[in-house]
Amino acid sequence: MKLRFFSVLVLGVAAACLAQTGLMGGSDGVHQINTQTLGRGQVIVGTGGNFAIDPWALSRGGVFYDDGERKKLQHLKVSATGNFFGAVGLTRFIDIGAALNINYDRSYAGSYWEAAGNIRQGDLDLWAKARAPFFSDSSVFSLAGQFELYLPIGVRSIGIRPRHAWYIHGKGETHPYTAGEVVVGMSAVTTVDLTKVNVPLRWNANIGFVYANEGSNTLVYGTGIDWDMFKWMTSFVEYSGEFRVENNGLPIDFWEDPMTLTPGLRFHLPWNLELSGGIDFSVRMLRTLYDRDKEMKDVDKWTIGYTDQKGYKKTYGYTPAPTYALTGLLTWKFGIADKASERQCPQGLPPEEPRDTVTVARTDTIVHVDTVYTVDTVVQKQSYVKVDSLPDSDNDGVSDDRDKCPDTPAGITVDTTGCPRDFDGDGVPDHKDMCPNTQPNIGVDSTGCAMDEDRDGVADTKDLCPATPKNAPVDTTGCPMDSDRDGIPDYQDKCPNTLRGVKIDKKGCPVNKREDLERLKKGINFKSGSTVLTKASYRTLDDIVKLLTKFDDVSLEIQGHTDNVGGDEYNENLSQGRAQSAVDYLIRKGIPVERLRAVGFGPRKPIADNKTKKGRAKNRRVELIPFYKDDP
Structure with missing residues (x-):
C-alpha cells in the first residue's frame, strides 16, 4: 500500500510539473484573469497544473462501465489537468499567447508504466487580451477584453472526466481531452487595484461566453481577492466556474457544472520568477454536504461516454470537477528591460534620507549643487535637490541644446540628434514607416514602402507590367494572371479553366x-x-x-x-x-x-x-x- 501511494504521489507531482490551469501565466493567483498586460516586448513562459487523487475526480462514485461491465475505481486514482504556456506583449495594451493542454487520468491502466504512457495532449488554446487604453497606469479601476480560440488537437478516447463544460455532447460522444471542434470564447475583465492608493488589495472579475457548435454553449466566470502581505508573497482567494446554458442532452443545472473555490499563496521570487499554489475545492459538493449517496441518486441523468480506441463503449457519471485538488504554476518573465522608476536616483547616486533643507524660490538651471548656504527668499522647508538637470522639453532623452527636433511626439524613438529615427534612410521616420527595411535608393511612397503605381502589390522596380488595371490579379512579375495560358488574362477570361490547345473565342471560352x-x-x-x-x-x-x-x-x-x-x-x-x-x-x-x-x-x-x-x-x-x- 505504501509503495502504491508513493508511486501515485510521484506520478501526480510529475503531472503537476507538466501542466497549468486558469489564465496561462496571469499575474494574480492561479485561476484569475486580470486586466494587467505584459508591456511591449515582454515575454512570459511557464508551466503548472492541478491534480487530484480521489476516484470522484474521474466519475461519480468512482464507477464506470466498460462495454456494459461495471468497474469500480478503488483507492487512489490520479486525475491531472494543465498546460505549457507562453505569451508576448505586442504593445503596452495588447498581449497574445498560447497554451498546450496536457491531461492525465490514472483510471484502469494495468500497470503504473502503462499509466505513465496515458499522459496525453489536449486542445491548443490561442488567446489575445486587450486592455482599455483610456485608463491611465495610475488608475485604480481598469477594463480589458480577452478572446480565446481552442483548436481541437487533443487526443480522443483516453481518460474519463471532461476537462471543460463545453466538451459535453449529451446526445453524442463526449471526449475528456478535446472538444472535437473549433471553439471560440470572449470575456470581459475588470480590476480594482487599491495598491495604486497604497492599500495592498486587488479585486479581479471576469465573465464571458464560449461558443461551441456541437458541444455546449457555456458561460464562464470568475473573481478573486489578492492581498499583498509582503513584497515577496501575496495571498488570494478565488472563485471560478463554467455554466452550460444549452441543454444538448444533459439537464441545465447550475450546481452540476464546474465551480471551484481556491485559497492559495503566490511567491514573487528573484529573476522575475513567480510561484503560485493553492487547493481547489468543488463548490458543487456543498449542496449535499459531501453526502455521496445523494449524489448517486440521479446518476442516470448525468451519464455520458465515448468509444475507446479498441471499439469498447465507455460510460460513466459526469463529474464536473474533483472534490478537491492541489493546483499551482511557475512563470518566468523576460524581455526588454522596463524603464527605470521615477523614484530611482539619477546617475547611480545612493538614495538620501529625508532632511531639512531650503527650497530655492527661483533658479534657471542648477548644474551641480552639494550644499546651498544662502538664499534670498525662503518659501518653505522641505527636501529638494536637483542634480545635473538640463531642459528636455519633449522628454525624448535628448537635451534641448542638442535636440534638432524639439517637438517630437511622446513615445517615438529618436536618434542622437533628437529627431525621429529613420532606420532604412528612406526619408520616412520609423513610426510612420510600414516597410522599415527598404533597400537603399529605392523610391518609396508616404508609408515608406516601395513605389507601386498600379497598386497590384508588386513594386515598380520588379513590375514588368506597370499599368495593370485596378483589382486585376497579377503574378510575381506584376503582369495579369493567365491561369490557362490561352493569351487572355483572367480578369477578362470568361472561361479561365480552359485546356491548353483548345480553340477559344474572344471571351476565352472554347468554341466547341x-x-x-x-x-x-x-x-x-x-x-x-x-x-x-x-x-x-x-x-x-x-x-x-x-x-x-x-x-x-x-x-x-x-x-x-x-x-x-x-x-x-x-x-x-x-x-x-x-x-x-x-x-x-x-x-x-x-x-x-x-x-x-x-x-x-x-x-x-x-x-x-x-x-x-x-x-x-x-x-x-x-x-x-x-x-x-x-x-x-
Missing part, C-alpha cells in the same frame, strides 16, 4: 462546347445520397474521354463537394466516393490512371450559403481541374 470543362462538369450527377452515376452522366464523361485523348499532355483532378447537411465525416466520404466513381469510369474508357486523381472535400469549400435551399444545391457539385507536368 464539348471541350468546355465548365459546361461538362454540370453534366456529372449522382443518385441521391449515393456514389452511383446517373445514366445521363455517361455522355458527359464520354466527351471528357475524347477531350483527354485529343490533348494527351493534360491530366485531370475530379473534385467532389457537398452541402453541410449531415455529419462532416459522412459528407467527406460521400464526396470522395463520387469523385472516385467518375475517375473509375474514365479509367474503364482507357484513360491512364496516372493522369487522373479524385479528391473529396465534403462541405469544406462552399461556393454559396448553406442556410438556403438554392445555396445548398450549388454546393453539391463536381469540379474539373486540369493540371500539367510543368505545373509548379
